[in-house]
Amino acid sequence: MSDSSGPQPSSDAENVQDESAATWYEDGLQFKCTQCGNCCTGAPGVVWVDEEEIRAIAEYLNKPIGEIRLMHTRPVRGRVSLTEFANGDCTFFDPRGRGCTIYPARPKQCRTWPFWNSNLTTEQAWDSIKGDCPGAGHGDFVSLDDIEIRRSVIDM
Numbered sequence: 001m002s003d004s005s006g007p008q009p010s011s012d013a014e015n016v017q018d019e020s021a022a023t024w025y026e027d028g029l030q031f032k033c034t035q036c037g038n039c040c041t042g043a044p045g046v047v048w049v050d051e052e053e054i055r056a057i058a059e060y061l062n063k064p065i066g067e068i069r070l071m072h073t074r075p076v077r078g079r080v081s082l083t084e085f086a087n088g089d090c091t092f093f094d095p096r097g098r099g100c101t102i103y104p105a106r107p108k109q110c111r112t113w114p115f116w117n118s119n120l121t122t123e124q125a126w127d128s129i130k131g132d133c134p135g136a137g138h139g140d141f142v143s144l145d146d147i148e149i150r151r152s153v154i155d156m
């Protein structure tokens with residue numbers, strides 16, 4: 001999680017403004033994963049992982065943590081990301097079953113999609129992800145409280 005994601009000190013005036021400001025998604029949003037696999041495949045990207053998450057993956061797969069580091073992670077801009085195959089698929093994605101092979105131990109970045117800060121800045125930002133993620137805007141109701149919990153887990 002980025003250092004910039006934590007709560008920042010603010011003045012009383014700012015607090016009053018924040019409390020009165022309406023959030024565009026205050027009535028909640030809809031989301032249900034269709035298991036299409038789009039977010040685990042395709043264009044190159046990063047899936048940030050920390051030591052705790054790498055350890056959790058190793059334990060889930062019952063493999064040495066060194067093997068997970070070597071086979072499934074890579075350094076990116078001073079941080080650690082999961083690795084992709086040449087076609088852009090995450091190395092934990094099963095192309096035949098179209099699913100995540102570490103689903104119960106998947107990283108925070110995967111758990112919280114699509115409720116990322118970058119997707120929630122405006123309604124337009126949210127709408128723009130619907131083309132790639134058919135689950136966004138459909139299915140289960142997600143309340144404002146649940147959205148805020150998910151978006152606070154990692155700064156994306």
Ligand code: SF4
Nearest residue numbers: 033034037039133135
């Ligand atoms: S793109 Fe959306 S619907 Fe498709 S697998 Fe990812 S979260 Fe699920």
Ligand code: SF4
Nearest residue numbers: 040090092093100110
């Ligand atoms: S860890 Fe699983 S959910 Fe996350 S990108 Fe890889 S296959 Fe997808």
